[in-house]
Amino acid sequence: EARRDIAARRVDFPGTATRNPADLGHPAVLHRDIGADPWVARTIEHAPVPTLSPAQIEAVLGSFVGVSTQVPPMHSAIRVDGKRLYELARQGQSIEREARQITIVAMTLVEWSAPDLAIEVSCSKGTYIRSLAEDIAERLGTVAHVKALRRTAVAPFRVEHMRTLEALEAAGQEQRDAVLLPVDTAFGEDPKITLSQAQLDRFIRGQTLADLVCPAAAQVCVYGPAGQFIGLAASADGRLQPSRLFIDVTAVA
8 A cells, every 4th residue: 555644643551551442432532431331441451561761662663663464453344244343343243353464654752651652653554553552562561552543644635734624614615715635636646647638638538548658557647738637547558548537528628
């Protein structure tokens, strides 16, 4: 997966550290409440928090950087035989899951104020941070659960681009238009090609273009002669096959 998620993650090591089962409630927070309500996490293990130096923590964080495998938690949205794992988990079932490849691009210590540890993680899509937090705690000689979780970026979209729904609802139309990003921002890492008007006329009609100088790629951003974003295409052997248009074809025909 070429695109990466970057997230600021806080891992909680409460007093005598507590590890809770996978998330049963809010997707950003695990609670330490004990009760019969299946939507409330329960304490399943206690362990003391050892005396740790920032250098010791950073060494453990660094050991996770790179390509590895991770077994998805039962409380995940992965489908097995047509059912989400979290549906089975809520029924009290636990089944064997295949490990999946993940990539930790970087992991940074943000703050260590025992028993709270805040880290920032840059990782591939499909990485389960709650499982990662438990693995980190295990290597540090204790147990833990995620206290707070915030995604600060998805591919090219970063926290400075984010707006709350409340802020957008309160803004006027002109203000909302001002913060909109061009649609091709989402494809910033893909190769680009600009077509002549004659090529564009054929492209928007779904015709494959041949004899083009374009890198082979499953997804290419296509632009018109005036620099306007037209859509996406697949490229191979100098041929460009339209896959999706993002324009009103009557406006450029």
